[in-house]
Amino acid sequence: xxxxxxxxxxxxxxxxxxxxxxxxxxxxxxxxxxxxxxxxxxxxxxxxxxxxxxxxxxxxxxxxxxxxxxxxxxxxxxxxxxxxxxxxxxxxxxxxxxxxxxxxxxxxxxxxxxxxxxxxxxxxxxxxxxxxxxxxxxxxxxxxxxxxxxxxxxxxxxxxxxxxxxxxxxxxxxxxxxxxxxxxxxxxxxxxxxxxxxxxxxxxxxxxxxxxxxxxxxxxxxxxxxxxxxxxxxxxxxxxxxxxxxxxxxxxxxxxxxxxxxxxxxxxxxxxxxxxxxxxxxxxxxxxxxxxxxxxxxxxxxxxxxxxxxxxxxxxxxxxxxxxxxxxxxxxxxxxxx
Numbered sequence: 001x002x003x004x005x006x007x008x009x010x011x012x013x014x015x016x017x018x019x020x021x022x023x024x025x026x027x028x029x030x031x032x033x034x035x036x037x038x039x040x041x042x043x044x045x046x047x048x049x050x051x052x053x054x055x056x057x058x059x060x061x062x063x064x065x066x067x068x069x070x071x072x073x074x075x076x077x078x079x080x081x082x083x084x085x086x087x088x089x090x091x092x093x094x095x096x097x098x099x100x101x102x103x104x105x106x107x108x109x110x111x112x113x114x115x116x117x118x119x120x121x122x123x124x125x126x127x128x129x130x131x132x133x134x135x136x137x138x139x140x141x142x143x144x145x146x147x148x149x150x151x152x153x154x155x156x157x158x159x160x161x162x163x164x165x166x167x168x169x170x171x172x173x174x175x176x177x178x179x180x181x182x183x184x185x186x187x188x189x190x191x192x193x194x195x196x197x198x199x200x201x202x203x204x205x206x207x208x209x210x211x212x213x214x215x216x217x218x219x220x221x222x223x224x225x226x227x228x229x230x231x232x233x234x235x236x237x238x239x240x241x242x243x244x245x246x247x248x249x250x251x252x253x254x255x256x257x258x259x260x261x262x263x264x265x266x267x268x269x270x271x272x273x274x275x276x277x278x279x280x281x282x283x284x285x286x287x288x289x290x291x292x293x294x295x296x297x298x299x300x301x302x303x304x305x306x307x308x309x310x311x312x313x314x315x316x317x318x319x320x321x322x323x324x325x326x327x328x329x330x331x332x333x334x335x336x337x338x
Contacts, residue, residue: 067097070229079228087249087256088167088175089275090240092126095177096163098234102154103133103206103280106236107197109271112262113169123166123178125268130161131203132189137280140206157189160204174256198331199292199304199323200276207278209288211306211319215333219246219305221315235287239277239307242316243291246305249273263296270294286310292323299337301325 069091072080086094089108099106107129113122138154166181193204200207210216222242226233244250249258266272277289291305306319324330324337 067095069094076228082227084174085250085255086175087244087258088124088126088165089244089273090237091167091175091177092128092163092165093236093240095165096128096130098236099130101132101134101158102156103137104278105131105133105197105203106277107131107203108240108275110273111268112266112272121168123168124175125164125166128163128165129203131192132156132158132160133204133206133278133280135189136204136206159186159188160192161186197276199290206280209290209306211308211317215335216306216319216321217335219318219320221317222246223314224309224316225252233311235279235309235311236277239287239289239309239316240275242307242318243275243289243305246307246318247291247293247303263294266294299325301331304333
């Protein structure tokens, strides 16, 4: 029902790809030294994606930081291959870093491609949100075990953070960062408490996904991949890559393999792909994540992939389902859509 085209690199293409990735990482270093921020328009939580002007730098009280991504020239051949195969979603996750919070939710949204320069070039934009779930965790513990037994450090009302990163596909596979389009902003904790993250409810609420339910089907487990330059793996990046592999957008041998056709009806407010990853002590120190992919199908609204991962476990448990158009309510999970 859904097909994806696989691309093989010739020697010449691989050389061009390495060169482009080198330019990309140099741009990332420049971006780290000069992050830029802009106001967020009311577009369902997605930052504005103006292609006509660069956002002016600002000096917010708590500026969002851009994490370091290594340069290809500093990497081993194995590390270089990993770098080339990141794709825009993992690249954006790495640029936004890991939230320094007791409990958090990372949300990545891939918008449909934007054409520029009279349709001669294509850009992919990924919006990243870091939601602070810590007060929700504190409240849950206080209600369940009493205030005296809830760790007060969990009641951390640090602001939420958001970024918008734009990438240019190189030969349809790698992602070259375009730093002139980068936007970043922080939001007071209270400003996001009613924002909807659709599949998991309110963006700042704790959500335990029951992968053992009848609406989910277990899929083959995956081995976590760690970047060769990392001494310790970061579960966010591990799960973004694992979800892309589960969805068929990434192959350990062939690299990043997005579909060649974009389904109709996608937009910044209705992203092509959305990833949600949660971590908090309430699920035993594990991480849960979902991949939601819109497809051109009369009955299927989104293909859904789920993962659960404990860093001490050598396997990532994976699951799959669908969100259906004709169920009541629309968007309900089912293994077979009417």
